[in-house]
Each structure stands twice: as C-alpha cells, then as structure tokens.
Amino acid sequence: MKFTISILGSGNMAFQLGKALLKAGQLVMEIYSRNEIEGKKLADLLETNFIQELKNLKKADIYILAIKDDAVLEISKNIPGYGSLLIHTAGSISINNLQNKKHRKAVLYPVQTLSKNKEIDFSQIPICIEAELNSDLEILKSLSILLSNKIYEINSEQRKVIHIAAVFACNFPNYLYTAAKQILEKGSIPFDIIRPLIMETALKVQNLYPENTQTGPAIRDDQTVLKSHEEFLQNNPDLLAVYQLLSDKISKSRI
Amino acid sequence: MKFTISILGSGNMAFQLGKALLKAGQLVMEIYSRNEIEGKKLADLLETNFIQELKNLKKADIYILAIKDDAVLEISKNIPGYGSLLIHTAGSISINNLQNKKHRKAVLYPVQTLSKNKEIDFSQIPICIEAELNSDLEILKSLSILLSNKIYEINSEQRKVIHIAAVFACNFPNYLYTAAKQILEKGSIPFDIIRPLIMETALKVQNLYPENTQTGPAIRDDQTVLKSHEEFLQNNPDLLAVYQLLSDKISKSRI
Numbered sequence: 001m002k003f004t005i006s007i008l009g010s011g012n013m014a015f016q017l018g019k020a021l022l023k024a025g026q027l028v029m030e031i032y033s034r035n036e037i038e039g040k041k042l043a044d045l046l047e048t049n050f051i052q053e054l055k056n057l058k059k060a061d062i063y064i065l066a067i068k069d070d071a072v073l074e075i076s077k078n079i080p081g082y083g084s085l086l087i088h089t090a091g092s093i094s095i096n097n098l099q100n101k102k103h104r105k106a107v108l109y110p111v112q113t114l115s116k117n118k119e120i121d122f123s124q125i126p127i128c129i130e131a132e133l134n135s136d137l138e139i140l141k142s143l144s145i146l147l148s149n150k151i152y153e154i155n156s157e158q159r160k161v162i163h164i165a166a167v168f169a170c171n172f173p174n175y176l177y178t179a180a181k182q183i184l185e186k187g188s189i190p191f192d193i194i195r196p197l198i199m200e201t202a203l204k205v206q207n208l209y210p211e212n213t214q215t216g217p218a219i220r221d222d223q224t225v226l227k228s229h230e231e232f233l234q235n236n237p238d239l240l241a242v243y244q245l246l247s248d249k250i251s252k253s254r255i
Numbered sequence: 256m257k258f259t260i261s262i263l264g265s266g267n268m269a270f271q272l273g274k275a276l277l278k279a280g281q282l283v284m285e286i287y288s289r290n291e292i293e294g295k296k297l298a299d300l301l302e303t304n305f306i307q308e309l310k311n312l313k314k315a316d317i318y319i320l321a322i323k324d325d326a327v328l329e330i331s332k333n334i335p336g337y338g339s340l341l342i343h344t345a346g347s348i349s350i351n352n353l354q355n356k357k358h359r360k361a362v363l364y365p366v367q368t369l370s371k372n373k374e375i376d377f378s379q380i381p382i383c384i385e386a387e388l389n390s391d392l393e394i395l396k397s398l399s400i401l402l403s404n405k406i407y408e409i410n411s412e413q414r415k416v417i418h419i420a421a422v423f424a425c426n427f428p429n430y431l432y433t434a435a436k437q438i439l440e441k442g443s444i445p446f447d448i449i450r451p452l453i454m455e456t457a458l459k460v461q462n463l464y465p466e467n468t469q470t471g472p473a474i475r476d477d478q479t480v481l482k483s484h485e486e487f488l489q490n491n492p493d494l495l496a497v498y499q500l501l502s503d504k505i506s507k508s509r510i
Binding site: 172173179193196225233239245 | 370405428450454458494
C-alpha cells in the first residue's frame, strides 16, 4: 500500500522515521517544522518540500506528528483540512492528546532511543500501534509492517507502562554508565576498560531474563565488599546515595 | 611461552579462564576445587586431573586462584611448595590478600561478567595485570597477550576503582532491567518489547560517551511526564524510590 504522508517535526524521531518510510517506498510529501535549519535538512534528505507554516500543509493521507510530547495537543488542534489520519509517536501521552475532530486519530510508537546521525536498523525496532477505528488499525498495520517485523497492538494505558519501563531500561542505565565513567576518571582509567562489560551486560538479557543474570556484591550479600565500596564513595554523596539505594534493592531481591 | 598452570576453583571465572588458556595452547595441569561435581566437570572439559585436597597440589609454574574474593586469603596460605607464581583474579581485593611467603604474587583481573555456559570472546575482554616483581609482570604480559588484545597494567588501588565502576556499569543496570520487566508484567507486556532498547543503549556508548547520549524526561526536565510516572509508581515504593533518586541525579547533571 502507498500513502501520501507528511511529517511534522525535525528531531531524532522525524529523521529516523522519515528515512525508514522512504526506504519502505512511501511518499513523504512535506516536512513541517518550526526549526527551519533542521526542517530543511530533513526535507533535503528525503527529497521533499519544507514548510514552516502549519496552515500551509497540503492534504495528505497521513500526518505523522514526530514532535515533543507536550506539543502534540497544540499542534494537532491546528492541522488544517479534514478526513486524514493523525498519528502521534510519543510514548508518554494518550491517543486523546490528538485534539482535532476533523481528522481520525492513531499512535505509532517505536520503542527505541533514536539519534539523528546514528544509523539504525528499523526492522528490529518494536512498534506499538493504536487507533480509534478498526479500519485505521489496519492502515497502521500495513504501514508498520513495511518498517518493522515486530508490531504490537498497545492501548494508551499500556503504552505509558512501556514508556516507564523504557526509562528504567535505557535512561537510568545510561546515567549509571556516566557515573562509572566519573569513578574511573578519579583513578585516571579510560572508559574503554568498561565498554565490553556494558555490552555483555545488555547482551546477556537478550536471551535470558535479568533476574537470572544478576551478579555483584549486593546479590551475594558480600558485606565486606559493600562496605569498602561505600567507604570509597564517601566524598561523593550523589554516587554514594545511588550505590546504597540500588544495593539495598538488589539485596532485597535475593531469596 | 608455555607454562604449567593449575587452576584453583570451579566457578564461572575458572571455567572461562580454563577454556581460554587451553585454546591459547597452555597446559592446565590440575583443577583443585572443594566442589567435586563442578571441579570434575571442569577437569573433564580441559582433559586434565581433578584434586579435592589442597595439600596434594603438584608443583606448577603458576597457580591461578579463580575463587571467591573472601576465600583468597585462606586458600593462598595453604598452597604447598615454593617458588611458584600465585595469581588471583578478583577485582575487589589487593594483591596482598595473597598471603604466602613461599610463592610470588600477581593479579590477573578480566573486566567482564562471566557465565559458565555462555560462550564469550576472551580476546575482547580487558585484562588488568599486577605483579610484585617486574619479571613476573613480564610473565603475566606474555600469558595475557595469548588471551586478549587489551592488557592494562593496573595496581590494586586502581583495580578497586574499576571494580566499583563495574558495579555501576553492570550490576546496577541489570537490576534496572529487572525493574523494567516487573513494570511491563503489570501491563501484561512481554519483556521482548524492551530488549532492542537495552541493546541500543549499550551500543551507543561503545563509540560515544554516556554524558552525550542521555535521553528521557529527567534530562529534559519534563515535569509533566516525571509526575505522571511517579503517580504510576505510587503503589510500588521500592521502584518509586529508585525512580525519584535517579531522576533527581540526572536532573542535577543538566546545567
């Protein structure tokens, strides 16, 4: 199936989704963005037109809102015309944040952390879809299947759960990598020494469940090591607090 | 160079190091372990002898203590003979935990999380080496280079720093994966939906630094999303405490 699609936004999601749609043979008709530089960059990349005024949007089958979560409500209100399918791509907000009675509503949420310049294999990204109408769900399916092999029907409540889980599985581990780097720097040790460990830790849970791969002093309840680590972190209250809380939770998970 | 090596221990480290040494063409002479089942299993795998009494250890060039950190002191005391090189493999303890005046001391610490049955490419594992004598450091180098391309000379103090960083980079993220899985289970959502995200998060910091790849509501200071997540976690005080502390630290890392 082929649709006319316009993308609203010029951030990481807009870039990656735009590239994936083009690769899937879809026609990206227009890029709308308030950011002229990034908007034009994306339009050039997709060999399509850039517009900076929402009211000038041409009619399309689908408008994809790849914008900040808290901008969806306002932008969706002001999309001109009628009878198109509005799709937002945000994990944290409901389908009802699309507020426009002249169009139909849907959500397409890729569960992944996206960067503009890092190439990513979209076919491996789980895509969560939701629509008000069954017929639109079919449209979403036929579009998503062009992008990915992993399609999940997920309602707004479940999507919020996934978004929270993603914070625990991505944002928080990344912060802990930063903490590890800070600790290494104190000993003049390069971050490289820990990179294979980070990789292997993520790799292990691709086939196993994380409750079966927990290692370290807290799960062994090795009080000598725990105390010696806490002593080392005495002059860094931020990292000490993190160490103590997470060690405590891991200890509690034993049994 | 070829050494006669005996391995003390039959845990994850003993298995992986034993396999890597054999592959590197070294002669593993004996396996000592208090655990008869696992010790025999490893001896069979390496086509060598198993012994259960420390006093029966044959003379070897090198004894590798791949045992629990807090057992190194006691076991090292009781290694018979004299003039061999004792090597412990523990991140958390000093070279001086090898207490035996009849032998020389060294440390070989692979910075990796090891499992018995998961195949691992030892050549990509950073190995930290330390020895009392320069001549022994040369022996360690010539042995390590057979196992890995990444050799670091690291003293006991620095090794402790690496071990603490490893807790932040491996043990804590793994706990957060478990937390993510718990959250998903509440919404009847499979852990599979989050696996590619875990992988990509680790993959990103293989070339970039984590302070440049931080994403999520806390680094954006998105109070609406933060509050809505905290509300969702109200009935899980453990995960709420983790969410609040880590979000707070990430927010503080903005400037």
